[in-house]
Amino acid sequence: MVRKSGLTIALILISLAWPAMVCPSDVASGQRLGGSANSPVQIEVFSDFQCSACREFYLGTIRQILQEYSSKDKVCIIYHEYPLPAHKYSRDAARYSEAASRLGVKQLLAVMDSLFMDQAKWSQDGKIEPSIAKALSREDFQKLKQIMLDSSINLAIEREVTLATRVPIKSTPTMIIRYTGKQQKVEGLVTYIVLKKFIDDVIK
């Protein structure tokens, strides 16, 4: 009798608690760094160029995932700009990144690499342009400067910030990862090995 009632309570609890949680997002926006819409794993990252955990996450994790998985179309990575108000120069950095994305993925990755690698430097004085100039060819840099004059750059950043507020994103880096009909939001730094094990587990 006691065991039967225990089993009933257990079954009721499971049936009540099991539906999967869903977190809204918008794949149409953001900058696609690698992979395609058909990749079995989709990763959206909300990132701030002046945040040190975002730097570590991009240089230590995302770069390797791009190389190992996105090049084989197993993982699609989309970056969303989320410049935090507390960071004085991160919105300017986001504007450069948004402009670079309009030149192409290769140029975008070069600019992101440079922005994150030089983070300590430009975070002090706000001089972002030298980091951009060395990442691009002279021709691309001139094109980028033209694109930067376009008011749609600011609008694009605003759209990203609105999206982040809607999700909602509380801190950076935050990842929204979709796989086999599931979705989860991950806050904080995920190391390459942990993310690799997770991806391997999902696409095995």
Added chain:
Amino acid sequence: MTIKILHWLCRLILAGVFIYSGYVKVQEPLQFAVAISGYKLVPEHLIFPLAKFLPWAEIVLGLAILIGWKIRYFSAATAALLLFFIAVLAITVSRGIEANCGCFGLDERISPLTILRDSLFLIPAVYLVIEPKLTNRWRKTATPS
């Protein structure tokens, strides 16, 4: 009657805590892996396998206690797991690491209060392990010789 109420109270508390805690983590294994890596105690290649295994172990323990199957053994296993959690939390606090607990979700930083809470969960677990001995003793003292 009092013994029965106490027995069910302990089972429901323990089962509820473990099933809920496991359920939250099963939903977000990667977030739980991030919490585990925050403790800086587990080798990196073991973090994700542990994040996958541990929540299911909690759910199985919780369900076994709720159903009442081999309850003493499962309560002992639950107490052992709680002691392991308490030790891990205490080590992390003593090392001055500001990690996310990962116990029931994401928004909880490790503190002495977290250790106290886990220690309190030990009470129902230990009670369920020693319950037969205790009830025998109570019955003997209640029955006039």
